[in-house]
């Protein structure tokens with residue numbers, strides 16, 4: 001459609017693709033992201049998921065059943081923005097908080113908007129930069145340091161969730177309260193706070209990312225070690241989505257966007273000093289199926305990236 005528009009006709013600003021209720025957005029996003037034929041004409045901006053707030057908790061519970069296709073959790077896992085729709089059918093604020101918490105267990109870096117009949121300011125769903133480091137339009141950017149809202153969400157994640165650090169000192173801080181423990185057998189997520197990285201450590205992070213995206217394994221961990229942590233025999237790790245932000249000792253900021261077996265690590269135009277963070281550091285967010293124990297990930301990260 002974009003390629004075949006008649007000569008002289010108005011440019012296409014945005015193409016919105018509505019998927020069926022059972023589609024897996026990660027697969028579709030991947031094909032848009034990697035499609036070389038369309039690559040010059042279209043840039044994937046992000047995935048928006050409309051949630052029926054009244055029924056979402058029940059739907060997620062259905063997803064936990066053994067024979068479920070996990071559609072609901074997979075769609076949430078792949079989303080950059082989540083519209084909590086049908087607000088009129090949820091009167092109770094505590095219900096919204098429960099919904100937001102359950103969704104954040106699956107996808108801790110999605111941006112929430114509460115909507116009635118899906119009415120939303122378009123700046124919340126266009127120009128979100130869910131798959132890019134720099135090239136966002138004015139829409140969706142926050143005032144701070146002009147970076148896309150979805151990347152800002154990565155930076156601010158720690159203040160929302162208070163996750164533990166991957167460095168030795170704080171490795172066990174939040175094990176008990178770690179919400180992702182509930183999802184050992186299903187779709188869940190982990191957020192790892194990492195320090196400012198040397199160039200050599202950044203290279204090691206890349207090795208770690210390649211192992212997790214290309215081979216669905218945790219670098220630095222023997223397969224039998226991670227298998228011990230699996231509740232369900234034969235279930236294996238699948239990385240659905242990753243995001244990250246890595247600050248190096250020279251003040252450069254590198255943004256990770258990954259889906260299934262592809263990822264990109266790009267240098268942000270903004271430098272660490274411009275992020276206006278009190279304690280600038282790095283962060284890795286992994287969303288996947290059968291992630292296993294957080295301890296195993298921490299050990300893999302520490303070993304591979306020499307974090308101790």
Ligand SMILES: Nc1nc2c(ncn2[C@@H]2O[C@H](COP(=O)(O)OP(=O)(O)OP(=O)(O)O)[C@@H](O)[C@H]2O)c(=O)[nH]1
Nearest residue numbers: 020021050052085086087088089115116117118119
């Ligand atoms: N109460 C209430 N009803 C809503 C709201 N938004 C949509 N609906 C109703 O929910 C029903 C489903 O809406 P759709 O937009 O067709 O939902 P959908 O899941 O995309 O449906 P399909 O495209 O057919 O799969 C319709 O009857 C809408 O009128 C809302 O905010 N509140």
